[in-house]
Amino acid sequence: MTRAECQRMLTNNRFAHLGCIAKDRPYVVPIRYVFRDGAFYSFSLPGKKIDCLRANPHACVQLETLVTDEEWQSVLLEGLFQELPDDEKWHGQHMQAWSLLQEHGNWWEPGAYKPDAGATESADMHPVFYSIQIENLSGRTATNA
């Protein structure tokens, strides 16, 4: 698949699997994401996945569309985890991620977070927004032709 085809598939989907490394062991979780204008955004409540990515930022995201067992497309995005906190440096990217991700409503994990809503929530219920800085993007396709 060309880079443009990989990007189109990322743009047209919202669900994928993220791989990261947890103390030298592989770890895989399903995630919701948004891919827009070449940038990959996702979010998560704090937990093992975020702990792993903070310790080792190497991540991969794999998604597939299956038509039949013989007709499928699979895309692999490899890159670096970049946390997008709501601080001076990252505020713009944080708002961009929040804005794109909240368009798709009530996902996998509670999405009730609103920026600037004050410090009423405890830190462990505060979603972590992040992007993955793409180092490599590739795709494979199989057709029944």
Next chain:
Amino acid sequence: MTRAECQRMLTNNRFAHLGCIAKDRPYVVPIRYVFRDGAFYSFSLPGKKIDCLRANPHACVQLETLVTDEEWQSVLLEGLFQELPDDEKWHGQHMQAWSLLQEHGNWWEPGAYKPDAGATESADMHPVFYSIQIENLSGRTATNA
């Protein structure tokens, strides 16, 4: 989820995502598998996934069933890759894996391999059968209740 619930979910499904480590980077691929009597079997043509697992046998398998965004189950199996070649030591396990996997026909990658069919196929078209020796099995569930 209890261990029995995790095993039931593995038994009732055939499609999951496997994570492994490729030269200190995470790597994720979709796989077809069979889980029977506590044993996890899969197969693959030679390639990056098999190269990685031979170099570092730590693997994880994650599968989910999604009813809605708020109602899902996710199981994570962590363990060690064990190749099952058709040799003196592993012949029985090799045949067991082949027998279970071929029940489900023409999967993802060509399944036309037949044991003892002779050496007419080149090694790079010869599927690699393997199991994952379970070290840890866990699951999470979310309900809309």
